[in-house]
Amino acid sequence: MNGLHGIIFSYEKRNDLRELGEIRSAASIPFGGRYRAVDFALSNLVNAGVTDVGIVLHGRYQSMLDHLGTGKVWDLSRKRGGLRMLPPFNYQQNWGVLPFRGKIEALAGVRTYLDEIRQDYVALMDGDLVVNLPMADIFESHVKSGADVTVVCGNDSFATEDGTYFEMDREGRITEVLYRLHTPRGYRGLEVYILSKKLLCEIVDECSARDQFSWRKELQTRKNSLNLRSYIWSGFAAQIRSVQEYYDRSMQLLDPAIRAELFTPERPIRAKGADKPSTYVGSNGRCVNSLVADGCRIEGTVENSVLFPGVVVEEGAVVRNCVLFKEDIVRRNAQLSYIIADKDVEVLADRTLMGHATYPIVLAKGSIV
Amino acid sequence: MKKECIAMLLAGGQGSRLYVLTGDMAKPAVPFGGKYRIIDFPLSNCTNSGIDTVGVLTQYRPLELNSYIGSGQPWDLDGSTGGVHILPPYQGSKGGTWYKGTANAIYQNIGFIDLYDPEYVVILSGDHIYKMDYSDMVARHKEANAACTISVMEVPWDEASRFGIMAVDGDDMITEFAEKPKEPKSNLASMGIYVFSWKALRKYLTEDEADPNSENDFGKNVIPAMLNNGERMAAYRFDGYWKDVGTLVSLWDANMDMLSPESGLDLSDESWPIYARSVNAPPTFLGRNAKVTHSAFNRGSDIQGTVENSVLSPNVVVGEGARVSYSVLLPGTVVEPGAVVEYAILGEGCRIGRDCHVGGTPESTAPEPWGLTVLAPGCAVESGKRVAPGIMLSRNGEEVSK
Numbered sequence: 001m002n003g004l005h006g007i008i009f010s011y012e013k014r015n016d017l018r019e020l021g022e023i024r025s026a027a028s029i030p031f032g033g034r035y036r037a038v039d040f041a042l043s044n045l046v047n048a049g050v051t052d053v054g055i056v057l058h059g060r061y062q063s064m065l066d067h068l069g070t071g072k073v074w075d076l077s078r079k080r081g082g083l084r085m086l087p088p089f090n091y092q093q094n095w096g097v098l099p100f101r102g103k104i105e106a107l108a109g110v111r112t113y114l115d116e117i118r119q120d121y122v123a124l125m126d127g128d129l130v131v132n133l134p135m136a137d138i139f140e141s142h143v144k145s146g147a148d149v150t151v152v153c154g155n156d157s158f159a160t161e162d163g164t165y166f167e168m169d170r171e172g173r174i175t176e177v178l179y180r181l182h183t184p185r186g187y188r189g190l191e192v193y194i195l196s197k198k199l200l201c202e203i204v205d206e207c208s209a210r211d212q213f214s215w216r217k218e219l220q221t222r223k224n225s226l227n228l229r230s231y232i233w234s235g236f237a238a239q240i241r242s243v244q245e246y247y248d249r250s251m252q253l254l255d256p257a258i259r260a261e262l263f264t265p266e267r268p269i270r271a272k273g274a275d276k277p278s279t280y281v282g283s284n285g286r287c288v289n290s291l292v293a294d295g296c297r298i299e300g301t302v303e304n305s306v307l308f309p310g311v312v313v314e315e316g317a318v319v320r321n322c323v324l325f326k327e328d329i330v331r332r333n334a335q336l337s338y339i340i341a342d343k344d345v346e347v348l349a350d351r352t353l354m355g356h357a358t359y360p361i362v363l364a365k366g367s368i369v
Numbered sequence: 370m371k372k373e374c375i376a377m378l379l380a381g382g383q384g385s386r387l388y389v390l391t392g393d394m395a396k397p398a399v400p401f402g403g404k405y406r407i408i409d410f411p412l413s414n415c416t417n418s419g420i421d422t423v424g425v426l427t428q429y430r431p432l433e434l435n436s437y438i439g440s441g442q443p444w445d446l447d448g449s450t451g452g453v454h455i456l457p458p459y460q461g462s463k464g465g466t467w468y469k470g471t472a473n474a475i476y477q478n479i480g481f482i483d484l485y486d487p488e489y490v491v492i493l494s495g496d497h498i499y500k501m502d503y504s505d506m507v508a509r510h511k512e513a514n515a516a517c518t519i520s521v522m523e524v525p526w527d528e529a530s531r532f533g534i535m536a537v538d539g540d541d542m543i544t545e546f547a548e549k550p551k552e553p554k555s556n557l558a559s560m561g562i563y564v565f566s567w568k569a570l571r572k573y574l575t576e577d578e579a580d581p582n583s584e585n586d587f588g589k590n591v592i593p594a595m596l597n598n599g600e601r602m603a604a605y606r607f608d609g610y611w612k613d614v615g616t617l618v619s620l621w622d623a624n625m626d627m628l629s630p631e632s633g634l635d636l637s638d639e640s641w642p643i644y645a646r647s648v649n650a651p652p653t654f655l656g657r658n659a660k661v662t663h664s665a666f667n668r669g670s671d672i673q674g675t676v677e678n679s680v681l682s683p684n685v686v687v688g689e690g691a692r693v694s695y696s697v698l699l700p701g702t703v704v705e706p707g708a709v710v711e712y713a714i715l716g717e718g719c720r721i722g723r724d725c726h727v728g729g730t731p732e733s734t735a736p737e738p739w740g741l742t743v744l745a746p747g748c749a750v751e752s753g754k755r756v757a758p759g760i761m762l763s764r765n766g767e768e769v770s771k
């Protein structure tokens with residue numbers, strides 16, 4: 001089958017996500033008022049006509065399984081193909097004990113699945129990438145360019161936790177693969193790669209034999225023997241790898257130009273819906289410069305914030321520069337600024353909590369303040 | 370597959386009293402409450418009441434309704450042994466006809482109902498906003514050993530002559546039924562929701578069909594015939610929120626009621642969720658100068674101006690300096706900067722140009738009569754134009770009379 005297959009990695013635990021990452025992998029972190037990070041990778045693939053997607057899981061994937069269900073939201077609940085959950089069933093070690101040492105170990109853990117892929121090409125994506133990529137165009141340019149591997153890069157060298165950076169020549173051929181840089185340079189890799197199924201299997205087998213599990217190290221080793229080409233994406237592309245990055249990227253959504261790049265109507269991002277009524281703003285409510293999901297009830301003041309479904313802000317409460325996850329309750333006259341509150345947090349009446357733009361405070365899931 | 374109880378939902382109404390607002394859709398497909406369609410209420414009530422088999426009788430302009438219902442998945446009505454079925458009129462070996470009346474619509478689908486061989490059939494209407502546990506009503510029906518149970522609610526005495534009125538005895542069994550009586554004997558009005566024992570209904574439908582003088586209507590023919598024959602007819606009292614949204618004013622009222630849960634219409638109660646096929650759009654953005662008060666909005670909207678006492682559907686745009694008050698905006702409407710919309714219902718995809726003034730307050734027209742302003746789906750009003758209170762515009766922007 002001459003098409004594209006998707007593999008999304010959802011296993012990495014990033015310590016800089018603090019409380020947000022304790023109960024979930026970065027890929028299932030809520031983002032943008034109604035999404036989970038993985039919704040973006042899934043929608044990018046589905047919008048390019050991809051029908052088969054495997055999700056590589058490891059560690060705390062309960063939250064991910066809950067979210068994905070049968071894959072119906074993305075039209076990936078199919079008789080043939082569709083969404084496949086991939087815990088490391090071929091993994092040699094005692095799995096669940098040690099984290100994967102790299103993408104290749106993760107792929108080796110599901111090696112028999114790779115053989116079953118019906119398509120000739122595979123797109124590898126990270127579950128913690130928030131972006132709206134034109135994957136159909138990227139795939140087309142991969143096939144046309146004759147590249148062995150197409151590496152999708154952001155048009156910047158922003159520092160991201162444990163990022164990979166690429167340098168290239170004028171024709172777009174990758175000349176250098178860099179990581180663990182003190183000061184990032186080159187183009188920021190989005191950890192999105194397209195290559196043939198054949199080459200992918202060959203790399204996985206070869207590397208397993210050599211006990212080499214780092215994908216980027218392998219690219220570095222083979223940068224001369226393989227034709228590695230770049231695709232530069234100049235729109236919004238966030239890798240959610242630390243609380244600070246999470247916060248800054250969330251606040252960027254208040255900019256209409258950024259929203260236009262991420263929520264392109266031609267390539268809609270699909271997410272599981274919450275069966276909630278419309279959001280209601282009360283007679284004394286004030287809600288400005290904010291992104292607000294369904295089912296909220298706002299009787300107090302909300303400024304410069306992102307509200308997920310079902311958030312309640314009672315009369316007299318003030319929420320500024322915050323990200324409030326699903327079903328959070330801010331009681332009367334409580335004041336919050338620079339707070340990221342995980343699901344089901346309740347801030348009791350008259351409490352005041354202040355973080356700072358450079359150090360947003362995270363309230364763990366279910367906490368009562 | 371035998372079922373104890375199935376529901377038949379009459380969704381064929383033309384919605385002629387909603388005039389231009391229905392556009393190309395059947396009345397039950399009309400959007401409500403910023404998120405729902407009217408038909409979400411009976412469908413969600415069914416699923417919440419444990420009824421997993423629903424026949425939806427459609428007739429006029431069914432395309433939008435059919436595609437909205439789809440597989441029934443949003444209401445959990447896509448089971449393998451029941452689920453939701455769209456039932457348009459069809460041609461049999463002896464020919465076929467349009468549904469002539471509510472009773473005839475059910476008569477033409479006796480075959481469908483027999484597939485499930487039910488003990489009881491619940492007959493529902495597709496133009497009511499309410500939350501009701503039909504299993505309670507069926508329990509009342511069983512307990513009263515009735516052939517038919519009709520849900521009733523008390524209405525103010527001075528309004529009783531607008532309804533079908535039931536007189537009942539001490540056990541709340543119906544003794545008399547009068548359609549819009551001049552001198553009502555009771556203030557118990559029929560809500561148009563019936564539970565029948567299928568054996569009895571099947572017999573009366575067949576007899577009704579054989580009567581050439583019958584209008585084949587439940588209220589006018591079948592119910593009176595059953596009463597005259599001395600069948601046991603029970604009343605089921607309902608005291609929650611219920612509204613027939615068959616008219617523009619009642620549709621507008623029900624939307625306003627949703628803003629105030631004191632009205633009895635509380636949609637946030639998680640024990641009785643109303644499900645809907647939701648649109649896929651990002652959360653709504655409220656701009657720096659947005660002023661939203663006592664209003665509801667849904668996904669995908671961009672609000673820069675003022676919104677007060679209004680209900681906004683998904684993907685609505687309210688520009689900078691625009692003001693929307695006491696209005697209901699259906700999906701995809703755009704109110705350009707500086708425009709004012711008051712006491713209006715704007716159909717899907719309407720565009721109100723800059724500095725337009727659409728509608729007005731009831732005080733503004735005194736002593737002349739006042740009315741809601743209603744725009745058909747897709748209607749565009751050019752910049753700077755005034756659309757007076759009570760005016761109705763078609764898709765092409767032409768005035769239509771009521």
